[in-house]
Amino acid sequence: MTYQQIKWLIFVVPALAIGLWEYIRHEWLLSIISMELGNWLTPLFVLAFSILINSKLFQILEKNQRELEQEKMKQAIINERQEISRELHDSISQSLFLLSVKIQQLHHSDQKKIVEIESTIDKIQSNVRHSIKHLRTPDLQDWNSALHDLLDPMRRQRPDIKFHVNWPFQNQNYTMEEKVHFFWIIREGLINVLKHGDQVSNVTIIGTPNKIELIDDGTDLIAEDAQPHYGLEMMKDRAKSINWKLCLVRERNQTVLRLEKGENAR
Incomplete structure (x- = not known):
């Protein structure tokens, strides 16, 4: 049963109930039920009939809504994996190109160049492991x-850092698409803290319906990093x-x- 059909049935059922009751009352029950008593019984009958029928319709509507949310979540995850696949492809392509250039220079190079090539290979392996791990969606x-x-x-990995989560409210305010993006943003932010944070001892995640914050007590790296940060730009996108x-x-x-x-952003 489609959403439109359920909606129209919810509208129509009370009217049909009133019409059916009034017809039966005037056609067969006038000799048994007085007009005044019938007027009192009419709203009770309509209420009982509507609860009986509409409760089933609302259950179907809620079930359809849950299935729709699940489908949206699956689609969001599929889109996310496609994006990760593109990032993985670009990362490997760039690394392999750099590696091929260094290999071409190998016959002119010394031991220092060989160490650089080995370092490049290690970075490729690290990028591949990191990207494949991101394909696992919770x-x-x-x-x-x-x-x-x-x-x-x-x-x-970092027992020296204390992680805190302050998320006191229910998450029905978020759509599945928002949850998927929030999760990847929070994870990327945490990875950046572990990679680039200096003297970090506490990391706190705070969630509200309209604002999420990832806070660390490390030293100020914002002013020191004048170069564009790809991870930050990706999170902003x-x-x-x-x-x-x-914003950071x-x-x-x-x-x-x-x-x-x-609408709440500063």
């Missing part, structure tokens, strides 16, 4: 569980695609990666 239906699954390996805004700021001696909904 179950985002249970958002808090997905966050903790993301943080567990990072806690093992993700945020923009779902009408959110992302320094507040109260902390680095804050802030994600805000479009």
